[in-house]
Amino acid sequence: MKSKYIITTLLLGLIFTACSKDSDSNETAATKPDEINDFVWKAMNSWYYWQPNVPDLSDSKITSTAAYTNFINGKTPDALFYSLLYQRGTIDRFSWIENSNEIVSGSKIAEVEKKGGFSYGIYPKDASNTNMVALINYIVPGSPSALAGLKRGDVITKINGSPLTSSNYDQLENTQITITLAASVQFTNNSMVTTDKAGTVTITKTEIDENPIAYYEKKVYGGKNIGYLVFNGFKSDYNDELNLAFAKMQSDGINELVLDLRYNGGGSLETAVALAQMINGSFTNKPYIYLDFNDKHNSEDGFENLSDKVNIFNLVDNHPTFQREESINSLALTKIYVLVSFQTASASELTIQCLKKYISVITIGEQTVGKFVGSNTLYDSPAYGYTSYANRSTKHKWQLQPITFSYYNKDKDVNPARITPDYEINPYSTFLNLVEFGNVKDPCLKKAIELITGQTLRTTAKTTDASLPLKIDNLTAFNPTNTAKGLYIEDFKRLKQQ
Structure with missing residues (x-):
């Protein structure tokens, strides 16, 4: 196996300047646009797929330096970015911003990631969509999860001692977690009933280069x-x-x-x-x-x-x-x-x-x-169309992953x-x-x-009760x-x- 290293995706080498700024030689620090937020807005104005549908990304927004500065200043880069998305959570479910010191899981196409080594899906236990379990899809060989004895098909019922719910399942992405596994799973009256194993399993994330x-x-x-x-x-x-x-x-x-x-x-x-x-x-x-x-x-x-x-x-x-x-x-x-x-x-x-x-x-x-x-990574490199990692500003580590x-x-x-x-x-x-x-x-x-x-294959596979269906529409809503x-x-x- 060849050696692999941590990566940040480098994409789309097209030179393009989003908009021209209304220059003002007398601009003071108080009226100067925040440098990072200026990058966020201009890169989104240029590349965001739904830019024409977002009034706050209109080219007219930058015609007045004072109004533009007032709009973008005073927000954190991520707050500004997410405010610019088109119907976030419905139309645009997939754009994000990140600080490259804090890599978002699954954000790259080739990289070493810091993770626990288990893939999972979130399932409601009943139609209330409140109580949840996580089904482990697979375990990465040699990972902390593998060393802890987890296996494909294990069911997680608790996270850090609390039952898994629609409000806390995102904690499965934390750097260190303690989980409780199900000893049994049964279906009855259109609901799932689990019993817990004694003891818990602690998983600490580490750098993993997962072979796909x-x-x-x-x-x-x-x-x-x-x-x-x-x-x-x-x-x-x-x-x-x-x-x-x-x-x-x-x-x-x-x-x-x-x-x-x-x-x-x-x-x-x-x-x-x-x-x-x-x-x-x-x-x-x-x-x-x-x-x-x-x-x-x-x-x-x-x-x-x-x-x-x-x-x-x-x-x-x-x-x-x-x-x-x-x-x-x-x-x-x-x-x-x-x-x-x-x-x-x-x-x-x-x-x-x-x-x-x-x-x-x-x-x-x-x-x-x-x-x-789909998307491409946008960096603070305006002279290179916001697509050049090599020519990015080194004053900060923010980068964008919007739908383009x-x-x-x-x-x-x-x-x-x-x-x-x-x-x-x-x-x-x-x-x-x-x-x-x-x-x-x-x-x-x-x-x-x-x-x-x-x-027809004859196996000893278990069949489920006729009451099972428990078919929850749009299970994607319960997954990160x-x-x-x-x-x-x-x-x-x-x-x-x-």
Whole structure:
């Protein structure tokens, strides 16, 4: 495994100045716009996708220095940023600002992150949507969670001694937590009943470079060589490992693929485009995705085409640095089966929406997040269009991650609110059957294999009570926004030249 380092995403090398400032040579310190907030407003004015819909981002806002200064001064950078979002929480659910000393979990497409090493989903225990549990999706090998003995399928009922609720589940993101696990889970009268294990487990976050290629296995059923690949993030510094996984599938004679994107919140656009070629590979130079920016950057609208090469990156000086190209290893498949959940977002949704224009994509699981937009990191580098990390101001460490474009498939079809799977699996059914990756007791994997083979698999999987449904609409509402890592462009200028 190659060495990896902490990264801040470097994207979109386009030079653009948001607006010209009404200069005033007699400007005093009292009337001078706050330097950081000036960066926040101007960068958003230039790049924010919904800039025309936000009156406070109108170009007219800067025509008067005094009025502009009065508007932006006196706010913290984050308060100003969030006040500029378009219908925050409904239309814009995904933009954020951060101080780079305090990396937001899931904010980068290639990085070492400080985390506990467990992925989880939040589920209400009943229709009141107040009492919650957290179901552990998977454990990162060698992480604090793995060393503490946590495993896929464990259910968290308490955080720091208090029952998990809609008000405190965000504490699962704290640097150190003490959790209580369920000893049993039962469903009755449309509610979940849990009993607790004795004792607690303490997890302290540490730096982890999570390999997004979490699991691969060849399965042979009914004369089919089925590849099962769990892919948990479009991290560009693992493009070579992803390509290597498909080389392994080639040598294994894989002729059917189950691609598990249930816990994949997105990531690099380049990785997403490369993945499509690894799956099929027959449509080199054909349009794959259409990107749409705001009116100030209409020149950047356009298609990204499929390529028979994949860009390989290493992390050097905290940045994804292009190393070389590799020829893509392709399975030449005309149909795939994709496992999805309420945590499947952005680049994962792109893979479904864009790839199905070329091959058959069968989806199994739950409704997805519905994130058909992307972003680029904006720095305080106005002379470089707010996109240059190398030329940023070093007086502060604030940086922005606003939505800057929307995406569509090659035919520019209108995206749905969320992707509804072809075969829906009740999310609560996994509580009794969420075993280790590859075990066909997993309801989603079991369904995929049955569809591939046309045969019913007989397993010892537990079935749920008929009263189970407990089907809560929009489970994404109970999960931290940062579970959706988004869609990011790794190197805008080079990508546009392909």
